[in-house]
Amino acid sequence: MSRVAWLALLAVLLAGFPWIAGEFYVNLTSQIFIAAIFAASLNLLVGYGGLPSLGHAAFLGMAAYLSALLYLKLGLGHWITAPIVLAATTLMACVFGWIALRATGLSFLMLTLALSQVLWGTAYRWVAVTEGDNGLRGLTRPAPFGISLDDPAAFYYFTLAITVLAIWIMARFVGSSFGAALRGTRDQPRRMSALGHNVWLIRWITFVYAGFWGAVSGLLFVYYNKYIHPASLSLTSSAEGLLGVIAGGSGTLAGPIVGAALVMILKNYVSAYIERWNMLLGFVFVMIVIFMPDGLVPGIRRLWARWKAK
Amino acid sequence: MTPALQISGLKKSFGGLPAMDDVALEVMAGERRLIIGPNGAGKTTLFNLITGDLPRDAGTIRLFGEEVSRLQPHQRAHRGLARTYQIITLFPHDTLEHNILLSLLGLSPARWSAFRPLARHAELYTEAHRVLGLVGLAHLTRRPIGEVAYGERRRVEIAMALAQKPKVLLLDEPLAGLSREERGTVKQLIAGIPREVTVVMIEHDMDTALDMAERITVLHYGSVIVEGTRAEVVADPKTREVYLGD
Amino acid sequence: MQFWIVQTLNSLALGGLLFLLAAGFSLIFGLMRIANLTHGSLFMLGAYIGVSILKFVPNLWLAALLGGVAVAAFGGLLERLILRRLAGNVLGQVLVTLGVAYIIADLCLMVWGGDPIPVPTPELLRQPIVIGGVAFPSYRLVVVGIAIITAIALYLLMERTRLGAMIRAGVDDMQMARAVGIPVSRLFTIVFCLGSALAGAGGIIGGPILSAYPGLDFDMLPLALIVVILGGVGSLLGAFVGSFIIGAIYTFGTALLPGLAYVILFLPMIFVIAFRPRGLFGKVTT
Numbered sequence: 127m128s129r130v131a132w133l134a135l136l137a138v139l140l141a142g143f144p145w146i147a148g149e150f151y152v153n154l155t156s157q158i159f160i161a162a163i164f165a166a167s168l169n170l171l172v173g174y175g176g177l178p179s180l181g182h183a184a185f186l187g188m189a190a191y192l193s194a195l196l197y198l199k200l201g202l203g204h205w206i207t208a209p210i211v212l213a214a215t216t217l218m219a220c221v222f223g224w225i226a227l228r229a230t231g232l233s234f235l236m237l238t239l240a241l242s243q244v245l246w247g248t249a250y251r252w253v254a255v256t257e258g259d260n261g262l263r264g265l266t267r268p269a270p271f272g273i274s275l276d277d278p279a280a281f282y283y284f285t286l287a288i289t290v291l292a293i294w295i296m297a298r299f300v301g302s303s304f305g306a307a308l309r310g311t312r313d314q315p316r317r318m319s320a321l322g323h324n325v326w327l328i329r330w331i332t333f334v335y336a337g338f339w340g341a342v343s344g345l346l347f348v349y350y351n352k353y354i355h356p357a358s359l360s361l362t363s364s365a366e367g368l369l370g371v372i373a374g375g376s377g378t379l380a381g382p383i384v385g386a387a388l389v390m391i392l393k394n395y396v397s398a399y400i401e402r403w404n405m406l407l408g409f410v411f412v413m414i415v416i417f418m419p420d421g422l423v424p425g426i427r428r429l430w431a432r433w434k435a436k
Numbered sequence: 437m438t439p440a441l442q443i444s445g446l447k448k449s450f451g452g453l454p455a456m457d458d459v460a461l462e463v464m465a466g467e468r469r470l471i472i473g474p475n476g477a478g479k480t481t482l483f484n485l486i487t488g489d490l491p492r493d494a495g496t497i498r499l500f501g502e503e504v505s506r507l508q509p510h511q512r513a514h515r516g517l518a519r520t521y522q523i524i525t526l527f528p529h530d531t532l533e534h535n536i537l538l539s540l541l542g543l544s545p546a547r548w549s550a551f552r553p554l555a556r557h558a559e560l561y562t563e564a565h566r567v568l569g570l571v572g573l574a575h576l577t578r579r580p581i582g583e584v585a586y587g588e589r590r591r592v593e594i595a596m597a598l599a600q601k602p603k604v605l606l607l608d609e610p611l612a613g614l615s616r617e618e619r620g621t622v623k624q625l626i627a628g629i630p631r632e633v634t635v636v637m638i639e640h641d642m643d644t645a646l647d648m649a650e651r652i653t654v655l656h657y658g659s660v661i662v663e664g665t666r667a668e669v670v671a672d673p674k675t676r677e678v679y680l681g682d
Numbered sequence: 683m684q685f686w687i688v689q690t691l692n693s694l695a696l697g698g699l700l701f702l703l704a705a706g707f708s709l710i711f712g713l714m715r716i717a718n719l720t721h722g723s724l725f726m727l728g729a730y731i732g733v734s735i736l737k738f739v740p741n742l743w744l745a746a747l748l749g750g751v752a753v754a755a756f757g758g759l760l761e762r763l764i765l766r767r768l769a770g771n772v773l774g775q776v777l778v779t780l781g782v783a784y785i786i787a788d789l790c791l792m793v794w795g796g797d798p799i800p801v802p803t804p805e806l807l808r809q810p811i812v813i814g815g816v817a818f819p820s821y822r823l824v825v826v827g828i829a830i831i832t833a834i835a836l837y838l839l840m841e842r843t844r845l846g847a848m849i850r851a852g853v854d855d856m857q858m859a860r861a862v863g864i865p866v867s868r869l870f871t872i873v874f875c876l877g878s879a880l881a882g883a884g885g886i887i888g889g890p891i892l893s894a895y896p897g898l899d900f901d902m903l904p905l906a907l908i909v910v911i912l913g914g915v916g917s918l919l920g921a922f923v924g925s926f927i928i929g930a931i932y933t934f935g936t937a938l939l940p941g942l943a944y945v946i947l948f949l950p951m952i953f954v955i956a957f958r959p960r961g962l963f964g965k966v967t968t
Contacts, residue, residue, distance in 0.1 A: 172773070225952055228955050229955075231772065232711070239904075244948040246944075247943070251941050251944060298552075301554060302549055303549050303554045307547050316509075317525045318542070321513060321538060321600070323541070323547065365777065402788055402792075408784030408785035411780060415771075
C-alpha cells in the first residue's frame with residue numbers, strides 16, 4: 127500500500143472512531159491527542175535539537191493555570207483567554223529559554239528542571255491564587271460556533287482537528303531549512319557556527335516554538351479536564367512527556383505520537399487494574415530505557431525493513 | 437592596500453600554558469600562505485582563534501581592515517571567512533548533498549524559513565550539485581557521508597568551505613591521511629581555487645606543501661619564528677633548528 | 683529577636699542537611715555526568731531506614747551510620763547494575779534514575795505507610811542552650827557542626843588523598859584521567875556509594891527536624907539541584923556555600939512569604955546563571 131493509502135485509511139479510522147468506540151475510548155483518544163502534541167513539541171527540542179529538556183510541563187501547566195485563572199478571577203471568555211494564554215506562555219518560554227540556554231547538555235537539563243520545579247512549587251504553595259493542592263475547579267470547555275464541547279465526540283473532533291494542524295505545522299518545521307539547520311546544530315554545533323549559523327539563536331527559537339506548542343497542549347489539557355492541579359507542572363508530568371518521546375523514538379515524526387499513546391494507555395488502562403501506579407510507572411521507565419533505547423518507531427522500522435528484505 | 441587578514445599581539449593560554457604568544461601575521465588579498473611548524477606549534481589553535489572557535493586572551497584580528505575579534509564565529513563566516521578541519525567534521529548520517537546544503541544555508545536568508553520544505557529550495561540544490569561537481573563528487577550526491585571513502589570526505593570538507601564563496605579560506609591540513617593519488621587530486625583542487633580568494637593553509641608535509649605557497653610562516657611554541665618566501669624560509673637557520681633540532 | 687535567631691538557626695540547619703545531600707549530588711554530576719534524580723529518594727530512604735534502626739538501636743548516630751551504609755550499598759547496586767549499562771546515554775540515565783525514584787517512593791509508602799514518622803531528638807540535645815536570655819535549639823547547632831566536619835573531611839579526602847586526586851582528575855578531564863590509567867570504573871562506584879552514604883545519613887540526621895514522610899524525596903531534590911547549579915558542578919566549596927545560601931533563602935522565604943518561597947529561591951539562581959553560567963565555584967562548563 128502506498129503512503130497516501132495508509133494516510134487515507136488512518137483518516138477514515140480517526141474520523142469514524144467516535145461512531146464505533148464507546149465513551150471511555152473516545153475520551154482516552156482525546157487525551158492521547160493532547161499528550162501527542164505535548165510530546166511532539168518536546169521532541170523538537172530533544173530529538174531534533176539535541177536539547178534534553180526535563181521541564182517541558184512548565185508550558186503545559188502554565189497555559190492551563192493561566193487559562194483557569196483568567197476565567198475564575200477575571201471572568202474572561204475562552205475567545206479572549208486563549209490568545210492571551212498562548213502569548214503569555216510563549217513569552218515565558220522566551221525567558222526560560224534564555225536562562226536554560228546559558229548551558230547545554232546535562233546542565234541545560236538541570237536548568238529546565240529547576241525552572242519548572244519553581245513553577246510547580248509555586249502552584250503548590252501560593253494557595254491564595256492557585257488553591258494549592260486542591261487545584262482549581264469549576265472550569266468550562268469552550269463552545270466554538272455555538273457547539274458545546276462537553277460532549278465527548280464533539281471534544282474528540284475539536285482536539286483531533288487541532289492535533290492534526292499542530293502535527294502538520296511541526297512536521298513542516300522539521301522539514302524546512304530551519305529544521306535542517308536545527309538538526310545540524312544537534313550533530314555538529316561548532317561546524318554549524320563556522321558555516322555562519324547562529325547556533326544559539328536557532329536553539330532559542332526552537333525552545334520558544336516548542337514552548338508555544340506546549341502551551342497549546344496545555345489549553346486542550348485544561349479544557350479536557352476542566353480542572354488543574356499542581357501535578358500537571360510536576361517533574362512527573364515532564365518526565366512522562368519525555369518518556370513518550372523516547373519510547374516512541376526521538377527525532378522521528380511519528381515516534382512521540384506513538385510513545386504518548388503508549389504512556390497514556392498504560393496510565394489510564396493499566397492503572398485501573400493495578401493499584402501501585404507509581405511503582406509501575408517507575409518500572410516502565412526503567413524497562414523502556416533499558417530494553418527500547420531507540421524507541422518503538424525506529425525499532426519497528428528496522429524489523430519492517432528486515433522482513434521486506436526476505 | 438589593506439591586508440585580507442591582519443593579526444597582531446594575539447595571545448592565548450590554556451591553564452597558564454601559553455599556546456599562542458604575541459603572534460602577528462599579515463596576509464594580503466589573493467595570497468597563498470602556508471603555515472608550518474612542528475606538532476604542538478599552535479597552528480590549529482591559530483585557526484581556531486581566527487574563526488572564533490576559541491576566545492582569544494589578547495590581540496586583534498582584522499578581516500579586510502575590520503576588527504572581528506569580538507565577533508561570534510558565525511558572524512565572522514558572514515564576513516567571508518571559511519575553514520576546513522584537520523579532523524574531518526561533517527554530518528555523517530546525511531548525504532553529501534545535504535552537507536553542502538547546510539553550508540549554503542549558513543549564508544542564505546533561507547535558513548530562517550521554518551515552514552517551506554527544504555526540498556523546495558531548488559536553487560540551493562542546483563548550487564550544491566555544482567559545488568560537488570567542482571570537487572569531482574557529482575556522482576555521489578545522494579550517498580551518506582558515512583558510506584564514502586576517506587579521501588572523498590576530505591574533498592567534501594573542502595567543498596563545504598568553497599560553497600560559501602569565501603574571501604579568506606583557512607585549510608587545516610587538507611592533505612592529511614590521503615594516498616598519493618588522492619593528494620594529487622586535492623592539490624589540483626586547491627590550485628584551482630579562484631585567485632581572488634585568500635588561502636591560508638596548514639600543512640605538515642613540506643614536500644607537497646611548499647610549492648603551493650607564495651609565502652610561508654613558521655610557527656614554533658606559539659610564536660612566529662620565520663616568515664618569508666619559500667627560498668628565504670628554507671635558507672633560514674632557524675627553520676632548520678626547529679625541524680632538525682640542531 | 684527570637685524569631686530571627688530561630689530562623690537563622692533553622693536556615694543553618696537546613697543548609698547543613700542540604701550540604702550532606704548536595705555534596706554527593708555535585709560530585710556524581712561532576713565526575714560521572716549523571717543528573718542523579720534518585721538523590722532525594724536516597725535521602726528519604728535513609729530517613730526511613732534510620733527510623734527502623736532506631737527501634738532496635740536507640741542511638742541516632744549509630745542509626746545514621748548504619749543507614750548511611752545501607753543506602754550506600756543500595757546506591758552501589760544501582761550504579762553497577764543499571765546506570766553502568768547506560769554510559770553516555772544522558773537522557774536514559776535521567777529517566778532511569780527518575781524511574782527508580784518512583785519505585786523507592788512507592789516501596790517506602792508500602793513499608794512505612796503514608797503518615798509522617800517523627801524522629802526523636804537525642805536525649806542529650808533536647809535542652810536548648812541559653813545564652814544571654816536567648817534559647818538556641820541545640821540539635822540544630824549540632825547538625826551545622828556535623829555539616830562542617832563533613833565538609834572538612836571531604837575537603838581532606840579530595841585534597842590530601844590519592845583517591846581525592848583521582849576524583850579531581852576525573853572531574854577536570856575524564857579522557858585524560860582514563861589515559862593516565864586511573865581506574866575510572868571503580869572510581870565511579872566509589873563516588874556513587876559515597877554520595878549515597880552522605881545522602882542516606884543526611885536523611886536520618888535530618889529526621890528530628892524534618893521527620894520521615896512521603897514526598898520528602900521530591901521536596902529535597904529541587905533544593906539540591908538549585909544548590910548545585912548555584913555553587914557549580916563538581917565543586918565541594920560550591921556545594922557548601924550554595925547549601926547555606928539556599929538554606930537561608932528557603933527558610934526565610936517560607937517564614938516570610940510562604941506562597942512565593944520557590945520564586946524567591948529561583949532568583950539567585952537566575953542571577954548567577956546569567957552572569958556566571960558555570961556557577962559560583964564551578965570549573966566545568968558543559
